Amino acid sequence: MKNKKITKTNAMRMLDKQKCSYTVHEYAWSEDHLDALSVLEKMSQDAGAVYKTIVAVGDKTGVVVGVIPAQNELDLKAFAKVSGNKRIEMLPLKDLEATTGYIRGGCSPIGMKKAFPTYLSHHILDEKSVLVSGGKRGTQIELSPADLIAVAHAKIEKITQEKDE
Numbered sequence: 001m002k003n004k005k006i007t008k009t010n011a012m013r014m015l016d017k018q019k020c021s022y023t024v025h026e027y028a029w030s031e032d033h034l035d036a037l038s039v040l041e042k043m044s045q046d047a048g049a050v051y052k053t054i055v056a057v058g059d060k061t062g063v064v065v066g067v068i069p070a071q072n073e074l075d076l077k078a079f080a081k082v083s084g085n086k087r088i089e090m091l092p093l094k095d096l097e098a099t100t101g102y103i104r105g106g107c108s109p110i111g112m113k114k115a116f117p118t119y120l121s122h123h124i125l126d127e128k129s130v131l132v133s134g135g136k137r138g139t140q141i142e143l144s145p146a147d148l149i150a151v152a153h154a155k156i157e158k159i160t161q162e163k164d165e
Contacts, residue, residue, distance in 0.1 A: 009135030010111030058085030072160040
């Protein structure tokens with residue numbers, strides 16, 4: 001990626017500051033396909049596993065962040081429990097940029113406006129590398145699970161709805 005100038009995002013600057021190794025992957029995006037499964041289709045199979053960032057609000061803690069595999073669904077009950085809440089609901093989309101500094105389709109768990117409690121799906125422990133949003137649409141950052149856990153100050157929890165194996 002050295003031959004092409006990449007505009008650094010907050011997420012990239014934070015990784016640089018922490019001296020974490022990462023690879024930037026860019027892809028074509030459209031307003032109609034901002035979901036994580038669309039990203040999954042665009043990324044090459046030799047890249048790491050694609051994870052999506054979900055921002056929610058708990059009745060006791062306020063804003064919490066969940067990071068789960070792109071193809072999985074968040075388990076709101078489990079997420080509420082592990083984050084110390086009785087109830088949790090998705091942050092309204094209209095509040096996303098003001099709360100995190102990121103827009104839909106470009107919300108990274110790294111480098112938000114504030115350090116919110118962050119929970120990574122236990123699936124991350126099975127991955128060699130993971131891809132999370134790079135902080136802008138059309139950009140993914142590939143890094144090691146250990147670096148993501150460290151830089152996001154994240155806890156590992158079971159926060160996804162498990163499908164029958």
